[in-house]
Amino acid sequence: xxxxxxxxxxxxxxxxxxxxxxxxxxxxxxxxxxxxxxxxxxxxxxxxxxxxxxxxxxxxxxxxxxxxxxxxxxxxxxxxxxxxxxxxxxxxxxxxxxxxxxxxxxxxxxxxxxxxxxxxxxxxxxxxxxxxxxxxxxxxxxxxxxxxxxxxxxxxxxxxxxxxxxxxxxxxxxxxxxxxxxxxxxxxxxxxxxxxxxxxxxxxxxxxxxxxxxxxxxxxxxxxxxxxxxxxxxxxxxxxxxxxxxxxxxxxxxxxxxxxxxxxxxxxxxxxxxxxxxxxxxxxxxxxxxxxxxxxxxxxxxxxxxxxxxxxxxxxxxxxxxxxxxxxxxxxxxxxxxxxxxxxxxxxxxxxxxxxxxxxxxxxxxxxxxxxxxxxxxxxxxxxxxxxxxxxxxxxxxxxxxxxxx
Amino acid sequence: xxxxxxxxxxxxxxxxxxxxxxxxxxxxxxxxxxxxxxxxxxxxxxxxxxxxxxxxxxxxxxxxxxxxxxxxxxxxxxxxxxxxxxxxxxxxxxxxxxxxxxxxxxxxxxxxxxxxxxxxxxxxxxxxxxxxxxxxxxxxxxxxxxxxxxxxxxxxxxxxxxxxxxxxxxxxxxxxxxxxxxxxxxxxxxxxxxxxxxxxxxxxxxxxxxxxxxxxx
Numbered sequence: 001x002x003x004x005x006x007x008x009x010x011x012x013x014x015x016x017x018x019x020x021x022x023x024x025x026x027x028x029x030x031x032x033x034x035x036x037x038x039x040x041x042x043x044x045x046x047x048x049x050x051x052x053x054x055x056x057x058x059x060x061x062x063x064x065x066x067x068x069x070x071x072x073x074x075x076x077x078x079x080x081x082x083x084x085x086x087x088x089x090x091x092x093x094x095x096x097x098x099x100x101x102x103x104x105x106x107x108x109x110x111x112x113x114x115x116x117x118x119x120x121x122x123x124x125x126x127x128x129x130x131x132x133x134x135x136x137x138x139x140x141x142x143x144x145x146x147x148x149x150x151x152x153x154x155x156x157x158x159x160x161x162x163x164x165x166x167x168x169x170x171x172x173x174x175x176x177x178x179x180x181x182x183x184x185x186x187x188x189x190x191x192x193x194x195x196x197x198x199x200x201x202x203x204x205x206x207x208x209x210x211x212x213x214x215x216x217x218x219x220x221x222x223x224x225x226x227x228x229x230x231x232x233x234x235x236x237x238x239x240x241x242x243x244x245x246x247x248x249x250x251x252x253x254x255x256x257x258x259x260x261x262x263x264x265x266x267x268x269x270x271x272x273x274x275x276x277x278x279x280x281x282x283x284x285x286x287x288x289x290x291x292x293x294x295x296x297x298x299x300x301x302x303x304x305x306x307x308x309x310x311x312x313x314x315x316x317x318x319x320x321x322x323x324x325x326x327x328x329x330x331x332x333x334x335x336x337x338x339x340x341x342x343x344x345x346x347x348x349x350x351x352x353x354x355x356x357x358x359x360x361x362x363x364x365x366x367x368x369x370x371x372x373x374x375x376x377x378x379x380x381x382x383x384x385x386x387x388x389x390x391x392x393x394x395x396x397x398x399x400x401x402x403x404x405x406x
Numbered sequence: 407x408x409x410x411x412x413x414x415x416x417x418x419x420x421x422x423x424x425x426x427x428x429x430x431x432x433x434x435x436x437x438x439x440x441x442x443x444x445x446x447x448x449x450x451x452x453x454x455x456x457x458x459x460x461x462x463x464x465x466x467x468x469x470x471x472x473x474x475x476x477x478x479x480x481x482x483x484x485x486x487x488x489x490x491x492x493x494x495x496x497x498x499x500x501x502x503x504x505x506x507x508x509x510x511x512x513x514x515x516x517x518x519x520x521x522x523x524x525x526x527x528x529x530x531x532x533x534x535x536x537x538x539x540x541x542x543x544x545x546x547x548x549x550x551x552x553x554x555x556x557x558x559x560x561x562x563x564x565x566x567x568x569x570x571x572x573x574x575x576x577x578x579x580x581x582x583x584x585x586x587x588x589x590x591x592x593x594x595x596x597x598x599x600x601x602x603x604x605x606x607x608x609x610x611x612x613x614x615x616x617x618x619x620x621x622x623x
Contacts, residue, residue, distance in 0.1 A: 365528075
């Protein structure tokens with residue numbers, strides 16, 4: 001298996017501050033190509049590539065690009081860089097190590113959809129990514145990649161960089177819009193969807209950072225190249241943030257669909273701690289625990305969905321047999337109770353009750369019926385919450401009980 | 407003029423305007439769906455999720471108050487899934503908030519066979535002091551279910567005074583004035599609309615409140 005990294009190829013090799021360095025390593029070639037092809041052809045390439053959204057929801061990117069391309073302006077492009085899923089640091093590495101790539105991708109998306117303006121919404125805690133993007137945006141204005149008549153195409157485009165204020169909920173796309181609009185970060189009711197009425201009520205293309213970076217390579221190398229990597233149902237390069245009890249934690253770029261075993265053993269150098277694998281949390285706190293039975297499961301959207309799990313952001317946190325899982329479950333329950341926005345009842349109340357019940361179980365004071373309570377709360381949150389936060393807030397906890405981790 | 411579409415609610419063929427909500431279509435067919443945050447004069451915030459229904463083929467339960475009907479939809483307003491969701495939400499609400507002044511909600515708890523006590527005693531609750539800061543109404547947020555009706559009545563749905571908003575987050579969310587200032591220091595005009603739409607007695611006429619305190623009224 002000789003896979004040449006694509007998304008992370010420049011990281012660590014170029015000076016992230018230097019536009020000339022970026023240009024010397026293939027930078028802005030995708031935008032130049034896009035201008036030659038024209039917006040319609042770029043959108044067609046995005047549709048031909050089976051690029052499923054890398055933020056976690058796996059929505060086909062091409063459908064969004066087409067919808068916004070066809071919508072009446074004014075319209076916007078938003079890069080969702082509010083990466084907040086526990087164990088996830090892929091967008092951070094991309095933005096810190098190759099900031100111009102995100103900017104190029106946002107301009108390219110703006111060109112393809114004839115958008116008026118782009119926003120990059122960066123997680124508040126990502127100070128370095130913010131600084132590097134801010135610097136890079138200024139260089140791009142100086143060099144004429146932003147502003148009027150970009151690359152002689154007649155296309156005018158601007159990017160505004162925004163910082164989050166620390167709320168997990170603001171990574172939810174409609175709460176992110178509210179935040180940019182200066183409001184409380186509450187998710188909106190859908191429909192309408194962002195492509196119909198998004199930021200400031202206008203048609204909006206919102207993609208995750210990794211999704212946008214993939215678009216550069218789809219334009220440069222073509223959808224056939226993209227679709228040839230990994231499984232046909234969810235192809236392409238994938239970033240796997242690998243952490244926890246592994247010998248070499250870090251960001252792994254691999255073809256979509258490598259197995260959990262390959263990720264841990266070949267890329268992570270094997271399990272650390274006791275050296276014996278117990279369980280992995282796949283997809284972050286919103287994901288599910290997978291035990292040894294699933295070491296050979298491919299880490300792609302469909303394979304994980306078929307076993308009731310989810311790839312989510314691609315984050316994998318590994319636990320060896322020496323780890324006491326009780327504090328881990330408490331941490332996950334605390335996280336959702338802390339991050340619930342409080343808008344809809346099932347999540348506002350359910351995340352706190354889930355936390356309360358886990359706390360007494362961890363303290364050895366569980367009551368008969370507590371597991372049933374957790375299941376009822378979980379199903380209620382999954383079935384009735386407004387957004388993905390509540391809908392996924394019980395996944396990891398319920399999967400932990402199914403695997404009898406406590 | 408909007409067209410009429412046909413759908414099925416609880417096994418019953420129903421005709422409804424194409425732009426009707428599930429709640430409207432059900433009500434017109436004589437089918438009752440429980441609601442809490444919904445109020446006929448206010449924009450439904452769809453936060454309480456008590457009106458959820460099961461729509462065959464859709465992944466999650468759908469809030470009837472804001473979900474638009476569609477031709478040939480097959481909808482169940484009562485099913486094990488729907489009842490479980492309503493019961494669990496009601497139970498969690500009853501373990502969080504004082505529902506003594508909310509007879510409609512207590513009737514709902516009975517109808518859905520809710521047993522809040524199964525959640526145990528050692529639970530985090532929302533606890534607030536009664537706020538008496540003006541001559542007209544008191545705010546007893548121990549009884550507040552966060553239905554948003556007062557915020558909407560104070561905003562663009564009625565009064566356009568914008569004195570009420572939110573503080574805190576998640577379970578700790580509370581209805582609040584800006585910087586939790588006393589009501590006379592806000593844009594409140596004491597119109598009373600928020601008191602009128604409050605379903606749980608969290609907002610109450612000061613005179614009524616004082617009579618209740620003084621007597622067995």
